[in-house]
Every structure is written in structure tokens, then in C-alpha cells.
Amino acid sequence: MSRIVIIGGSGHVGSYLVPALVERGHQVVNVSRGTAKPYRPHYAWAEIENVALDRAAEEKAGRFGAKIADLGPDIVVDMISFDLSSTRHVVEALRGKVGHYLFCSSIWVYGRLFAIPSTEADPPNPIDVYGRGKAECEAWLMREAHVTGFPATCFRPGHIVGEGWSPINPIGNANPEVFSLIARGDELVLPNLGLEMVHHVHADDVARWIICAIENRSASIGEVFNTVSEQAVTLRGYAETAYRWFGKEPRIAYKPFEEWLADLGEYAESSRGHVIRSSCHSIEKSRNRLGYKPRYTSLEAVHESVRALIASGKVVAAGADL
Numbered sequence: 001m002s003r004i005v006i007i008g009g010s011g012h013v014g015s016y017l018v019p020a021l022v023e024r025g026h027q028v029v030n031v032s033r034g035t036a037k038p039y040r041p042h043y044a045w046a047e048i049e050n051v052a053l054d055r056a057a058e059e060k061a062g063r064f065g066a067k068i069a070d071l072g073p074d075i076v077v078d079m080i081s082f083d084l085s086s087t088r089h090v091v092e093a094l095r096g097k098v099g100h101y102l103f104c105s106s107i108w109v110y111g112r113l114f115a116i117p118s119t120e121a122d123p124p125n126p127i128d129v130y131g132r133g134k135a136e137c138e139a140w141l142m143r144e145a146h147v148t149g150f151p152a153t154c155f156r157p158g159h160i161v162g163e164g165w166s167p168i169n170p171i172g173n174a175n176p177e178v179f180s181l182i183a184r185g186d187e188l189v190l191p192n193l194g195l196e197m198v199h200h201v202h203a204d205d206v207a208r209w210i211i212c213a214i215e216n217r218s219a220s221i222g223e224v225f226n227t228v229s230e231q232a233v234t235l236r237g238y239a240e241t242a243y244r245w246f247g248k249e250p251r252i253a254y255k256p257f258e259e260w261l262a263d264l265g266e267y268a269e270s271s272r273g274h275v276i277r278s279s280c281h282s283i284e285k286s287r288n289r290l291g292y293k294p295r296y297t298s299l300e301a302v303h304e305s306v307r308a309l310i311a312s313g314k315v316v317a318a319g320a321d322l
Contacts, residue, residue, distance in 0.1 A: 065093025194236030
């Protein structure tokens with residue numbers, strides 16, 4: 001079994017990944033700032049090594065990469081690198097000392113799609129700072145893998161969802177009040193014809209993908225993979241399904257995109273970003289090379305999250321039995 005260091009292992013994906021790795025007999029080291037608690041309790045958290053490091057502060061001091069290397073990992077899963085300087089810093093310290101480095105990228109490396117579902121053969125065309133940072137990291141890591149033999153794999157999660165998080169809703173933002181509106185049977189306004197798409201993935205399925213990549217190392221090194229559910233959903237289909245979760249008939253209206261955005265206030269920018277991308281991505285590469293099979297559909301993953309939001313009081317659904 002391997003010694004696996006997870007940078008950012010207390011987050012949403014780590015809450016599923018750490019227990020899954022421990023159950024498989026791996027020795028796990030969770031590196032985090034020490035301020036976050038896992039989203040889900042599990043006996044595994046008492047059996048791992050926790051190392052408190054502030055990445056930003058340690059990188060500024062030029063020590064972060066060395067401290068990760070000093071932990072003696074066979075495998076590093078880097079969940080929280082967002083720009084090339086950060087990625088290069090840790091990789092240079094790990095060069096020649098690690099057997100596998102898995103980099104968490106994002107479907108945000110794609111901007112507007114030209115064909116659907118998009119595949120990893122489609123060139124990245126990011127349209128914001130976050131996406132550009134991830135795309136630059138991917139490109140550099142793939143050059144290092146192919147030219148110098150550094151054992152890097154990149155994976156691109158979609159809209160991560162699961163217990164403890166507010167999912168991207170049918171209007172493309174994370175405002176849980178949208179689900180309360182739907183639960184009341186009130187009218188929901190969608191942009192255009194509601195045919196733009198969002199592509200979720202359950203955090204547990206991202207964890208499963210990482211395990212598939214680790215267990216199929218030779219097939220994953222030097223490659224980039226989409227990491228999403230089997231299918232994207234349209235805003236309209238998503239909204240209609242959500243109404244029926246609460247036993248309501250869908251009440252949906254439509255407005256032109258810019259007019260619709262003007263009504264969204266503080267959530268407008270998030271909705272704009274999700275709607276203009278209209279995400280829809282293929283997982284055939286992950287399925288064929290790694291044996292990846294998501295446990296959750298997009299709607300099943302969101303449904304679980306909404307149930308948790310109701311239980312926590314963040315979504316009001318009087319009398320609903322989800």
C-alpha cells in the first residue's frame with residue numbers, strides 16, 4: 001500500500017477520499033490549514049496523520065514544496081493549487097521523489113463549447129482568471145510528464161455537489177433560496193429557453209475517480225480527464241425535476257439573457273458564468289482508460305444535497321418528503 005499525501009484533504013472531496021483510501025489500506029496524510037472539519041464523520045479521521053500548513057504563507061517563504069516532500073509521499077493529490085507558480089513550486093520539490101502527482105483542475109478550463117459533449121481532445125479556451133490558472137497548470141504538467149517524465153495526472157471536476165454544500169441550482173448559482181422557492185411552488189424564471197446546461201459531479205464520485213487513477217497509474221500518467229457525472233442537465237429539465245421532488249407542478253417563465261441577469265442581484269455573476277459556459281462533458285476517456293463509473297447521476301447528487309439543506313434549515317420545504 002502507498003503513503004498518500006492529500007493537500008487540502010479536509011474539503012468536500014477529501015471528506016470522501018480520505019476514508020476510501022484508509023479502507024483500502026493506504027497510509028494517508030492530510031495537509032490543511034487545520035481550520036476545516038470534514039463534511040462527514042468517519043473512523044478514518046482518527047487513523048490518519050494531520051499536518052497543519054498554510055500553503056500561501058509557506059509558499060511565500062519558499063518552504064511549502066520542501067515540507068510536502070519531507071512527508072515522504074509515494075503519491076500526492078493536490079486539491080488546492082490554482083496557479084502555475086504554486087504548482088511549479090511543489091512539483092520541483094517532488095521531482096524524483098514521488099511516484100504519482102494528481103492535480104485537481106476544473107471544467108472551467110473550457111469556456112464556451114463548440115460541440116457537445118466536449119472531450120479532452122477539445123483545446124482549453126478559458127474565459128476567466130480561475131480557468132486560465134488551471135489551464136496553465138495543466139499545460140505545464142503535461143509537458144513535464146511527456147518531456148521529463150514527471151508522473152503527473154490532471155482531472156477536471158464539474159460542479160461538485162454532495163452533503164454539506166449548496167449545489168449549483170437551476171439558475172446557475174449556489175443560492176439555496178431557489179430550492180425554497182421551488183418547494184413553495186412559486187414561479188422560477190429561466191434565461192432564454194432554459195436549454196443551457198450544467199454538469200454536476202458528486203464529491204464521492206470525484207474521490208472514486210482519484211482512486212481509479214491511482215489504481216491505473218500507467219493509464220493515467222501524462223493525461224487529462226474530465227471528472228463529471230454521466231450526463232449534464234438542462235436548466236429547464238433540472239428545474240422541472242426539482243419541482244416534482246416537492247410534489248409541485250413546474251411553474252417556469254423565461255426572459256432574454258441580459259434582462260434575466262439584471263434581476264439576480266448579487267448572484268448575477270455566478271449565474272452568468274455557469275450559463276454562458278453551458279457545460280456538457282464526456283467521461284468516455286475516464287470510463288475506457290480507468291474504469292470510472294459514477295455512482296450518482298447529476299440529479300441524484302443534487303437531490304442528496306437538497307435533502308441535507310432541508311435538514312439543516314437552509315432550504316424551507318414545509319411538509320415535503322424528499
